[in-house]
Amino acid sequence: MKIVLYATSDAAAWMAxxxxxxxEAQIDDWSFAGAAAxxxxxxxxxxxxxxxxxxxxxxxxxxxxxxxxxxxxxxxxSHVPLIRLDDAGMAEQMTEYVCHAALRCYREFDAYxxxxxxxxxxxxxxxxxxxxxxxxxxxxxxxxxxxxxxAQWGFTVRTWSRTRKDVAAIASFAGFDELAAFLAATRxxxxxxxxxxxxxxxxDRAHLSLLPRGAYVVNxxxxxxxxxxxxxxxxxxxxxxxxILDVFSDxxxxxxxPFWHHPKVVVTPHISAVTLVEASVQQIAGKIRRLEAGxxxxxxxxxxxxx
Numbered sequence: 001m002k003i004v005l006y007a008t009s010d011a012a013a014w015m016a017x018x019x020x021x022x023x024e025a026q027i028d029d030w031s032f033a034g035a036a037a038x039x040x041x042x043x044x045x046x047x048x049x050x051x052x053x054x055x056x057x058x059x060x061x062x063x064x065x066x067x068x069x070x071x072x073x074x075x076x077x078s079h080v081p082l083i084r085l086d087d088a089g090m091a092e093q094m095t096e097y098v099c100h101a102a103l104r105c106y107r108e109f110d111a112y113x114x115x116x117x118x119x120x121x122x123x124x125x126x127x128x129x130x131x132x133x134x135x136x137x138x139x140x141x142x143x144x145x146x147x148x149x150x151a152q153w154g155f156t157v158r159t160w161s162r163t164r165k166d167v168a169a170i171a172s173f174a175g176f177d178e179l180a181a182f183l184a185a186t187r188x189x190x191x192x193x194x195x196x197x198x199x200x201x202x203x204d205r206a207h208l209s210l211l212p213r214g215a216y217v218v219n220x221x222x223x224x225x226x227x228x229x230x231x232x233x234x235x236x237x238x239x240x241x242x243x244i245l246d247v248f249s250d251x252x253x254x255x256x257x258p259f260w261h262h263p264k265v266v267v268t269p270h271i272s273a274v275t276l277v278e279a280s281v282q283q284i285a286g287k288i289r290r291l292e293a294g295x296x297x298x299x300x301x302x303x304x305x306x307x
Contacts, residue, residue: 001292004038006030007063008045010277014063017277018042021285040288045069051076058291059083061284064275065090065142067301068195068222074303082301083287088280090273091145097220097272098146098190101244102155105188105216106132110242129154135186138193138221139165139172140307142273146190158182162305183210188218194307195222205230214241220272223248228259235264246272 003025007014011029018027028035035041036053043051044063051060052075059081067073067084076082104110108124115122132155136147139159147170151157157170160182164174173182183189189211193199204227208217217240219226228249234240244266245259251270259265287297301307 001025003027003040006043017281089276093273134188143192191219196306217243
């Protein structure tokens with residue numbers, strides 16, 4: 001069994017981990033002369049055109065939950081399955097990040113931090129949890145775990161996705177016809193959508209304006225889902241209370257970008273859920289062995305939907 005690996009960072013660590021996990025395989029980096037004859041390819045941000053050479057591969061694995069980093073998705077041979085990571089430790093990390101953000105906003109810690117700087121003792125009136133409605137855009141593997149955790153904490157939680165979900169205690173909105181109703185009652189919006197042609201720039205002024213006055217926006221998915229200038233305008237106008245952003249259209253975020261110094265914006269450097277080497281390797285190794293045994297695997301990308 002021949003496997004080729006293309007990783008843009010920590011390539012040596014990935015290679016060593018895969019060789020430990022799959023001792024029965026011949027694993028080489030992409031410069032290996034026989035890459036086109038590989039049985040499996042494991043990639044992250046491959047160069048344009050690279051994957052089109054893998055005509056005989058049994059599968060291509062993407063080292064991430066989203067496949068928008070593959071520049072030529074349409075160029076991948078239609079008979080070769082493209083498989084993304086399901087979780088591999090990302091759901092726990094994402095839940096930690098979003099729960100921290102939700103409590104930070106719900107308990108108004110930023111307001112108290114400002115009062116401390118002014119030596120001001122002024123308790124804020126508390127909003128009931130059931131009235132601090134949390135809306136999760138995207139109810140896939142990560143979004144479902146985040147929504148369920150927040151619901152267990154007593155928040156009113158709703159999800160919006162392409163198709164309706166059936167989850168106890170969580171209202172499910174589906175399709176673009178129900179997006180306006182979903183946004184209209186959401187006080188704390190969490191974006192966990194994949195980046196596709198349908199979702200690019202989804203959170204523009206028209207959609208963000210549907211959120212109630214004083215709402216918060218958290219983006220932990222992809223920066224291009226949000227129109228930066230529209231978000232900034234609504235923050236400046238006071239319609240939105242704040243934004244916590246971990247992902248951006250241009251990364252690293254340029255030093256001159258207004259997000260860095262805006263008083264209502266919290267910036268983190270794409271760390272809400274990092275890909276864990278060992279957990280990811282074990283998941284991919286398990287799937288390769290299932291494929292070799294003629295069994296099905298999860299995480300196969302639907303090319304038409306883009307995720």
